[in-house]
Amino acid sequence: MQNDIKKALEVLKSGGVILYPTDTIWGLGCDATNPEAVQKIYKIKKREDSKSMLVLMENPALLERYVDEVPEVAWDLVEISTTPLTVIYPGAKNLAANLIASDGSVGIRFTKEDFTTRLLQRFRRPIVSTSANISGEKAPAFFDEISEDIKEQADYIVEYRQDDVIPAQPSSIIKLGPGGQIDIIRK
Numbered sequence: 001m002q003n004d005i006k007k008a009l010e011v012l013k014s015g016g017v018i019l020y021p022t023d024t025i026w027g028l029g030c031d032a033t034n035p036e037a038v039q040k041i042y043k044i045k046k047r048e049d050s051k052s053m054l055v056l057m058e059n060p061a062l063l064e065r066y067v068d069e070v071p072e073v074a075w076d077l078v079e080i081s082t083t084p085l086t087v088i089y090p091g092a093k094n095l096a097a098n099l100i101a102s103d104g105s106v107g108i109r110f111t112k113e114d115f116t117t118r119l120l121q122r123f124r125r126p127i128v129s130t131s132a133n134i135s136g137e138k139a140p141a142f143f144d145e146i147s148e149d150i151k152e153q154a155d156y157i158v159e160y161r162q163d164d165v166i167p168a169q170p171s172s173i174i175k176l177g178p179g180g181q182i183d184i185i186r187k
Contacts (some may be wrong), residue, residue, distance in 0.1 A: 004158045016155030023113035025168045032126040035096040044153045047135035054107035056129040058120035073180045084171035141167035
């Protein structure tokens with residue numbers, strides 16, 4: 001795993017795209033503060049850049065660096081969640097502009113998975129996490145389901161967990177609105 005982290009860090013720092021295992025499904029990732037790197041992922045996925053992508057972080061204490069105001073309910077949601085949860089926060093900041101939704105929001109998930117946690121601790125910035133598929137196609141449940149087209153376009157493919165055949169599920173998604181309003185986007 002250490003070698004994978006080292007190589008993935010080099011790619012992330014140089015503005016490249018990695019194909020990596022997350023706490024949910026395999027994802028395409030890049031530096032979430034680098035607009036050129038984010039654009040590469042939109043191109044790989046053949047996805048309109050008006051469809052925002054989420055970011056992974058390893059520590060909730062960093063949240064206020066990337067969101068103007070964190071609603072109180074967000075802390076409770078992050079603390080009590082026992083499964084991967086993406087929360088869409090209003091008022092995104094300090095991220096690539098093409099990663100932020102037209103309403104100014106951004107989806108953030110705190111990972112508890114070993115590889116991504118260590119990678120994020122070393123990188124010290126959030127990374128994009130979007131399913132490793134062409135937009136509109138079925139998300140791969142495990143590594144062997146990822147298309148060759150996606151694999152060929154990644155700058156680095158993490159070896160760790162490629163043989164894991166336990167089908168993974170995407171995260172739940174909740175959007176926070178004014179006054180603590182909660183909208184469930186995906187269970």
